[in-house]
Amino acid sequence: MDDLFPDTTSAPDQLKRHRLSTRIWHWINVIAVTVMAMSGLMIFNAHPRLYWGRFGANPDHAWLELPEFPGWMTIPSTYSLADARLWHLAFAWVLALGLLFYLLRSLFNGHLKRDLHITCAEWSPSHLWQDIKDHARLKFPTGAAAARYNVLQKLAYCGVLFVLLPLIIFTGLAMSPALDAGLPLADLFGGRQSARSLHFIAMCGLVLFVLVHLVMVVLAGPVNEVRSMITGWYRLPKENEVKDDA
Amino acid sequence: MRDSLSRRRLLSAGAIGAGGLLLAGCDRLSKPGPFRSLLESAEGAHFHSQRLIIGDALAQEFSVADMSPNFRANGNRDANGNAAWLSHSARQFADWQLRVDGLVLRPLDLSLEALKAMPQRAQITRHDCVEGWSAIGKWRGPQLGAVLKSAGLLPSARYIVFHCADSTGTSPYYESLDLIEAHHPQTILAWEMNGAALPIAHGAPIRLRAERQLGYKHAKYVMRIEARASLAGLYGGKGGYWEDARGYQWWAGI
Structure with a gap:
């Protein structure tokens, strides 16, 4: 089931786009990232100030101070630092182990090399610029070109896989006083309070990714996109179809 | 469409x-x-x-230049509700004594002078509150391990409980460590903070420093240290005031 990509036995306008490992990881992350973000906002509410450096508390200068996040954005919905930590620290295992297994699986099944590897041609400024213009005009690839990720898509996915998720996991670990004893994690990020700030910034990056991702799914045809992430089957958009859709 | x-x-x-x-x-x-x-x-x-990864590694220690200019006091700022502590406080803890009992061979009553006469450890460490803030300060006092050694732990002892003078409502503050954290070299009974006698707001006369744990483990106003086989049957049974009252994790390493 995993290695039917692209499927040659199906009708030519359909193909198996997402492997089972990608689909499972995607939906696990829908839950894990949502729980992590919402419980994280509740933890932030316990001390809604961010600092830079090794220490930082109320008498010290905060580079960011926010009002508390409202209940509809947090887990739980009413103030409980203890329950938020219960959710956050349990789902942290799901997020971190999920990423680890997915990266290993994607390394060995060729997903990284085949689908996410950004080629030299794609790195060229003219190619990047063309892709940016296409996105700005909401001009999406059709036919066979739609089977592959475009370069902005690859950049976004690689940014999440190799930058934002590892950053949020390791800055999270850096805030643990026990782990800090064995591993120089906090100083790796410029101190524990810097790690806490970077943890928050990485969360903002992930939320931004999810929002853009959802907009792109809606623009590209939500039924086809969501179905492909459930069953794996993706219907290649025809020449005139995307225009009608948009 | x-x-x-x-x-x-x-x-x-x-x-x-x-x-x-x-x-x-x-x-x-x-x-x-x-x-x-x-x-x-x-x-x-x-x-x-975490235990597997860190073993008995020391928490990071800092230089004087890294210290917080103003170390935030948190939790209870005094133990005025406790008559015994209040009278000791009025006399600058001159005849205050730390009780060490429970599953020990030799129950002890240690004066502040006796604690100061033991070998001392000084450390500049980071205090991490469960809420997210951190402050760096300098602490000095005898190692808890040395105190436990002079009392002689019985083989059945598994936990060290810190009974405190402060309370919230009618619930007294208490905390507990297992024997590994209790014997960790940086686990000290601090009577000095930032080069001066431990201030009232920070837990005078002594507070626990357990440097690989979050702030709520660092019991202030410690009056009695008890060695126990189990945490069951003590207050809410979860090993600490915040663990009982709010459901904070007993393992405060993250």
């Missing part, structure tokens, strides 16, 4: 509905039950994996 549009509406309606269910569901799942137990089991995973 009409078909696709109505399906699109259905999808977005579903997403909004799912969002509402998610919020209500998460609150419901937080209540005692199998799911909460599953969430709570992560604490054991943290405890065992």
Whole structure:
């Protein structure tokens, strides 16, 4: 089931786009990232100030101070630092182990090399610029070109896989006083309070990714996109179809 | 396209509905039950994996230049509700004594002078509150391990409990460590902070420093140290005031 990509036995306008490992990881992350973000906002509410450096508390200068996040954005919905930590620290295992297994699986099944590897041609400024213009005009690839990720898509996915998720996991670990004893994690990020700030910034990056991702799914045809992430089957958009859709 | 549009509406309606269910569901799942137990089991995973990774490694120590200019006092700022502590405080803890008892060979009563006469450890460490803030300060006092050694732990002892003079409402503050954290070289009974006698707001006459743990483990106003075989049967049974009152994890390493 995993290695039917692209499927040659199906009708030519359909193909198996997402492997089972990608689909499972995607939906696990829908839950894990949502729980992590919402419980994280509740933890932030316990001390809604961010600092830079090794220490930082109320008498010290905060580079960011926010009002508390409202209940509809947090887990739980009413103030409980203890329950938020219960959710956050349990789902942290799901997020971190999920990423680890997915990266290993994607390394060995060729997903990284085949689908996410950004080629030299794609790195060229003219190619990047063309892709940016296409996105700005909401001009999406059709036919066979739609089977592959475009370069902005690859950049976004690689940014999440190799930058934002590892950053949020390791800055999270850096805030643990026990782990800090064995591993120089906090100083790796410029101190524990810097790690806490970077943890928050990485969360903002992930939320931004999810929002853009959802907009792109809606623009590209939500039924086809969501179905492909459930069953794996993706219907290649025809020449005139995307225009009608948009 | 009409078909696709109505399906699109259905999808977005579903997403909004799912969002509402998610919020209500998460609150419901937080209540005692199998799911909460599953969430709570992560604490054991943290405890065992962190111990495996860090062994007996020391918490990071800092230089004087790294110290917080103003170390925030947190939790109870005095133990005025406790008559014994209040009278000791009025006499600058001159005849105050730390009781060491429970599962020990030789119960002890140690004066502040006796604690100061023991070999001392000084350390500049970072205090990490469960709320997220950190402050760096300098602490000095005898190692808890040395105090326990002079009392002589019985083989049945598994936990060291710190009984404090401060309380919230009618609930006295207390905390506990297992024997590994209790014997860690940086676990000290600090009577000095930033080069001066430990201030009242920070837990005079002594507070526990357990440098690989979050702030709520660092019991202030410690009056009595008790060696126990189990945490069951003591107050709420979870090994600490915040653990009983709010459900904070007993393993405060993350």
